[in-house]
Amino acid sequence: QSPKSTLKDMPFKFGASVSAELLRTNSSYKALVIKEYSSLTAENAMKFWALHPLENTYNWKDADEIVALAQANGKRMHGHTLNWYEVPEWVTNFSGDTQAWENLLKTHIQTVVTHFKGKVSSWDVVNEAIDENGGYKNTIWVQKLGTDYIARAFQYAHQADPSALLFYNDYGHDYNPVKRTAILNLVNGLKQRGIPIHGIGLQLHTRYNQPDEDITSAITSAAATGLLVHISELDMTVNPQSDANLTFTATLAEQQAAKYKFIVKTYYAIPKAQQFGITTWNVTDGDSWIPGTYSRPDWPLPFDANYKRKPAYQGILDGV
Ligand code: XIL
Numbered sequence: 059q060s061p062k063s064t065l066k067d068m069p070f071k072f073g074a075s076v077s078a079e080l081l082r083t084n085s086s087y088k089a090l091v092i093k094e095y096s097s098l099t100a101e102n103a104m105k106f107w108a109l110h111p112l113e114n115t116y117n118w119k120d121a122d123e124i125v126a127l128a129q130a131n132g133k134r135m136h137g138h139t140l141n142w143y144e145v146p147e148w149v150t151n152f153s154g155d156t157q158a159w160e161n162l163l164k165t166h167i168q169t170v171v172t173h174f175k176g177k178v179s180s181w182d183v184v185n186e187a188i189d190e191n192g193g194y195k196n197t198i199w200v201q202k203l204g205t206d207y208i209a210r211a212f213q214y215a216h217q218a219d220p221s222a223l224l225f226y227n228d229y230g231h232d233y234n235p236v237k238r239t240a241i242l243n244l245v246n247g248l249k250q251r252g253i254p255i256h257g258i259g260l261q262l263h264t265r266y267n268q269p270d271e272d273i274t275s276a277i278t279s280a281a282a283t284g285l286l287v288h289i290s291e292l293d294m295t296v297n298p299q300s301d302a303n304l305t306f307t308a309t310l311a312e313q314q315a316a317k318y319k320f321i322v323k324t325y326y327a328i329p330k331a332q333q334f335g336i337t338t339w340n341v342t343d344g345d346s347w348i349p350g351t352y353s354r355p356d357w358p359l360p361f362d363a364n365y366k367r368k369p370a371y372q373g374i375l376d377g378v
Contacts (some may be wrong), residue, residue, distance in 0.1 A: 062375050065094045069378055071134055071335030073097030074329065075291065078120035080345060082128060086365050092127070092340060097134040099290070099337050100124050101347075104178075110166055118173060125177050136288075136337065137174060137181040139227065140167045141211050143197035150198065160204040161334055164214045171218035180223035180249040180334070182290065183215050184208050184257055188228055192240035208244070209253045216254035217253035223334075227290055229258030230274035232268050238279060245283055257286030257334055263348075266296045266314045273317075274324055281328040289325060293346060293358035294318065294370070297366070300354040310357075315373035318360065321378025344367075 067070040073095045080087045091098070102108050103120035110116055128135040141163070152162060171181065187208055189195045203210075212224050226245050230237040241258075248255045258280045264273070271286045279286045294317060296310045325336060340346045344363030348356045360371040 073337035229261035259290035261291035315369035319373035
């Protein structure tokens with residue numbers, strides 16, 4: 059085992075989701091991103107509402123900036139996401155027949171994939187299509203096009219860039235076995251039909267006290283598909299009970315580090331050829347989406363708000 063000095067020295071790609079705004083305005087953040095990661099995902103800049111805010115308007119600026127930073131620094135760029143239920147208002151209000159909706163789906167996917175062709179080498183094609191009971195989420199896409207739009211989304215992406223690696227991305231693999239089974243059935247079904255799907259993204263927004271067995275089940279069952287496995291949005295709440303007065307103690311920090319280590323170790327045990335990499339969702343506790351989204355104090359990431367490495371960082375290094 060050779061000494062590791064940054065996350066770039068991990069034996070698989072290690073990335074983070076990043077904010078175009080923070081990269082522009084915060085030099086400490088930018089320096090840390092350049093120093094540590096071998097892969098980047100845009101936190102928001104490649105979502106439908108960001109890239110395609112109006113029917114005939116595409117806004118590439120933020121995404122292009124992130125892609126340029128990745129290219130200039132030799133980092134892989136992973137695309138997130140071509141299809142999701144969160145859409146801009148013009149899509150919600152779009153009045154067209156089935157053919158017009160199909161065209162909207164296809165045109166968006168192919169315009170975006172073509173724009174980034176040769177720069178973005180992999181995509182989350184469909185994000186979060188399965189609900190907590192193992193059925194399909196009742197999204198606007200399912201309402202307008204039926205559930206098999208998922209297969210066609212992969213085909214459209216593949217047509218636009220045959221060399222891009224295409225992923226189905228979702229959450230809940232760790233804590234919801236019913237949902238996990240439904241996701242694996244979906245993915246296996248697509249694969250068996252010859253639909254161009256190459257990988258499965260496990261978001262893994264997990265908890266510091268999620269039992270190890272659940273983490274193992276999530277990772278090994280995904281690997282059993284034979285597809286690439288991307289831990290695509292890793293973060294770890296230490297405050298799942300949403301205690302407004304919680305402080306981040308040394309004990310919590312060590313428990314968190316141990317769970318990060320276990321995740322990395324378990325991931326590293328799947329076949330090497332399937333290890334697409336691990337991506338954390340955000341960079342530091344200061345830019346994590348969790349405190350704002352769930353209105354609570356939390357410390358989910360391997361760096362603290364002052365850009366310092368936490369015990370979780372060492373846990374990641376020690377996992378391999
Ligand atoms: C989140 C971003 O982090 C937030 O900034 C935004 O307000 C909402 O979306 N699953 C996903 C990500 O696939 O796209 C989400 O990102 C987090 C959950």
